[in-house]
Amino acid sequence: MLSNFKVVLVETSHPGNIGAVARAMKNMGMDQLRLVSPKYFPHADATARASGADDVLRHAGCFASLPEALADCQIVFGASARDRTISWPSLTARELAETWAATDDVAQPNIALVFGRENSGLKNHELDLCHYLLRIPCNPDYSSLNLAAAVQVVCYELFVAGGRQSASTIGDRGEAPLATAAQMEAFYEHLQQTMADIGFLHPERSRSIMRRLRRIFNRTQLDTKELDILRGILRFSQNHNTK
Incomplete structure (x- = not known):
């Protein structure tokens, strides 16, 4: 498990998005979810959208403020699709994964991946708590990703970079040797x-x-x-x- 990575959602307004994020995380072997002042949680919509990732929801931590959610984290990435007036060190999701993917969870620092509100993202004072901007390259004419989709992309890059892909077991591939x-x-x-x-x-x-x-x-x-x-x-x- 990529247990040193903490997915932090700030003031999520729709509980279904929390469930979808939990599902995306579990797909990629991650289970550390933190919620900062969610509008509705726990909620039946979150459970329904989690589609079996109930354990991720059950163990999710709830915090009154972002500083509290980040208190034990050494490195913080703030996801943002908007350009900022002040320059900020930034990495794409793939660069993040290649640089920080856990190979030994015990030896790795606690890393927070912070995602903002569905309609407005992270505020400037919240980005002040982040060491890096986290970007997901996409169509410049339509760069706003759904919350769960953004989390899925980042978790997938970490999953792949961490060497956690499993071999396909579909069909009988490889059972019979190639013809001579x-x-x-x-x-x-x-x-x-x-x-x-x-x-x-x-x-x-x-x-x-x-x-x-x-x-x-x-x-x-x-x-x-x-x-x-x-x-x-x-x-x-x-x-x-x-x-």
């Missing part, structure tokens, strides 16, 4: 003979057709199970043609 060169050559001979048997292959065009078919199947990198299926289709076609 010898197996592929036997398949091509079988394919060519079958096309000749059914009258599809003409002698004067056989070389160019086979060359194109080789390119098609070589691109797919067939495994042995897939090759067995194709050989079975060819055998069926040959048997059916001889009846």
Whole structure:
């Protein structure tokens, strides 16, 4: 878990956004949520939008002020889409992740990621408490992100930079070994003979057709199970043609 990162929401007006933030955090292996004077919390809308991230909501800390929420944090990032009149050290979400992603939660400082109100963001006196501005590059003509979407982007960058991606387990990918060169050559001979048997292959065009078919199947990198299926289709076609 990226437990040294604390997501801090300031005066969130819609409880559904708190639930959506909790869900976004749990998706990316984060569970440290802090709320500063939320308008409504706890609330059924927050629970509904959390969609199973109830534990993040249940353990969320509530604070009367931002300084209280940041009291134990050594580094503070304030998310802002607006330019400020005073220059401020700033990092994008990806730069933040690459620089500060936790590799050993015990040794890392407590880092706060502060997100402001849905309609107006963080005020200047709140940004005064931050060491860096946190930016999410997006369309300059429409740069205001939904609160939960902004949190999701930042948490995702931290998740990836922290090396916490899990390998896909969809389907049977990798169960069967790739077909060998010898197996592929036997398949091509079988394919060519079958096309000749059914009258599809003409002698004067056989070389160019086979060359194109080789390119098609070589691109797919067939495994042995897939090759067995194709050989079975060819055998069926040959048997059916001889009846």
